[in-house]
Amino acid sequence: MEELTTLVMAKYNYWGVVILLGIGLYAMIAKNNLVKKIIGMNIFQTAIILFYISISTKYGASIPIIHHGHGHTIHPADYMNPLPHVLMLTAIVVSVATLGVALALAVRIYNHHDTLEEDEVLSQLTTDESTQA
Amino acid sequence: MKSFGLACVVLLCAALIYSTMNFPDWGSLNSPASEHVSDYYIQNALEETAVPNLVTAVLADYRGYDTLFETTVILTAGFACFFLLRRYRRKPPPYRLYRHIETGVTLIIEQGGKEPTESEEFMRIDSQWVPYDLVIQKAARLVIPFLQLFALYVIFHGHHSPGGGFQGGVILGATLILLAIANDLRSTTKRISERISAQLASTGVLVYAGTGALCLLLGANFLDYSALSRLIATDPVMARSHGILLVEIGVAIAVSAVMIWIYYNLVSAGRHDEGL
Numbered sequence: 001m002e003e004l005t006t007l008v009m010a011k012y013n014y015w016g017v018v019i020l021l022g023i024g025l026y027a028m029i030a031k032n033n034l035v036k037k038i039i040g041m042n043i044f045q046t047a048i049i050l051f052y053i054s055i056s057t058k059y060g061a062s063i064p065i066i067h068h069g070h071g072h073t074i075h076p077a078d079y080m081n082p083l084p085h086v087l088m089l090t091a092i093v094v095s096v097a098t099l100g101v102a103l104a105l106a107v108r109i110y111n112h113h114d115t116l117e118e119d120e121v122l123s124q125l126t127t128d129e130s131t132q133a
Numbered sequence: 134m135k136s137f138g139l140a141c142v143v144l145l146c147a148a149l150i151y152s153t154m155n156f157p158d159w160g161s162l163n164s165p166a167s168e169h170v171s172d173y174y175i176q177n178a179l180e181e182t183a184v185p186n187l188v189t190a191v192l193a194d195y196r197g198y199d200t201l202f203e204t205t206v207i208l209t210a211g212f213a214c215f216f217l218l219r220r221y222r223r224k225p226p227p228y229r230l231y232r233h234i235e236t237g238v239t240l241i242i243e244q245g246g247k248e249p250t251e252s253e254e255f256m257r258i259d260s261q262w263v264p265y266d267l268v269i270q271k272a273a274r275l276v277i278p279f280l281q282l283f284a285l286y287v288i289f290h291g292h293h294s295p296g297g298g299f300q301g302g303v304i305l306g307a308t309l310i311l312l313a314i315a316n317d318l319r320s321t322t323k324r325i326s327e328r329i330s331a332q333l334a335s336t337g338v339l340v341y342a343g344t345g346a347l348c349l350l351l352g353a354n355f356l357d358y359s360a361l362s363r364l365i366a367t368d369p370v371m372a373r374s375h376g377i378l379l380v381e382i383g384v385a386i387a388v389s390a391v392m393i394w395i396y397y398n399l400v401s402a403g404r405h406d407e408g409l
Binding site: 009010013015054055064065067068079081086096097105 | 139149162164167178188217295395403
């Protein structure tokens with residue numbers, strides 16, 4: 001039992017990430033509505049962001065902002081790893097940008113086909129092809 | 134199909150959870166991510182750039198190229214929304230609605246009819262217009278200046294506290310989106326037109342790239358801000374700090390302008406006529 005507790009304490013962050021990843025991936029694969037697919041993509045991105053941030057933590061460490069003052073020696077163990085924070089800072093803004101483009105595409109599809117359901121769009125496309133041929 | 138997708142996802146999740154057994158523990162000091170460059174950044178960034186916030190220092194200085202092209206990605210997203218959605222040669226709407234403010238009477242002006250000028254007496258309203266919520270309008274009016282001040286604080290204090298160009302720029306853009314939601318789209322496009330938002334977005338990237346090019350002109354590498362010490366009378370270390378500030382301002386301008394631009398295009402489906 002104690003082993004299990006230590007295992008959970010050591011790895012629970014990854015399990016949360018994997019669960020979020022699964023939810024996002026399932027939404028992208030199985031959902032029929034395009035907006036729900038976009039929401040799934042955002043959940044997936046959130047999982048990646050959480051993963052990066054969680055590997056940057058160190059036990060007993062502070063946020064990656066150096067305390068001012070003279071005579072301080074700076075130990076790497078006192079501050080979290082700043083690199084994943086930097087990568088995810090840009091990734092968050094890029095995810096906003098991709099969300100904007102995805103929604104713009106969804107708006108175009110809705111204007112053209114009057115629906116956001118994937119199967120209806122597909123059936124409209126196949127009937128178009130058959131009438132042309 | 135759905136059950137097949139579910140089976141795939143469950144299998145993948147099981148494999149991933151099994152593989153996490155080899156991952157470093159939560160909060161472990163010697164995880165592979167913390168072993169290589171991160172120690173160098175923590176120990177030397179303050180000395181080399183005079184910026185205590187390591188995230189800002191790494192973002193704008195050590196990984197300056199990454200952030201430059203990240204900003205370009207955001208600008209490209211703004212352009213992509215523009216090209217996907219914007220419509221210029223549209224049919225004019227069959228009718229427009231004007232409201233007489235004093236009496237609350239709505240006039241339907243059909244195409245070709247004489248439209249009243251917008252003034253104290255008449256205002257144009259959206260076709261799905263609901264009477265303005267006074268509380269929301271006044272609260273937004275009260276809150277927006279302070280939010281914008283906070284955004285500027287986040288941008289300019291990013292050297293010493295959590296913050297920087299990306300975060301402050303997003304807050305700045307969000308205040309303008311709040312204005313557009315609380316009033317209507319036209320009142321915001323009157324203040325910041327689409328043309329200005331597009332120009333600002335490009336200007337932000339230009340400020341960033343221009344700072345890098347300026348370093349190049351002064352004889353150093355691209356984005357090596359220590360060369361700026363010849364322009365502003367400081368030592369190379371402080372020059373790097375000032376260079377980071379310049380770059381962050383560029384990022385903030387680009388991010389906030391692109392946020393507004395994408396919002397304009399999305400909310401009116403490219404017509405910039407009637408919004409939410």
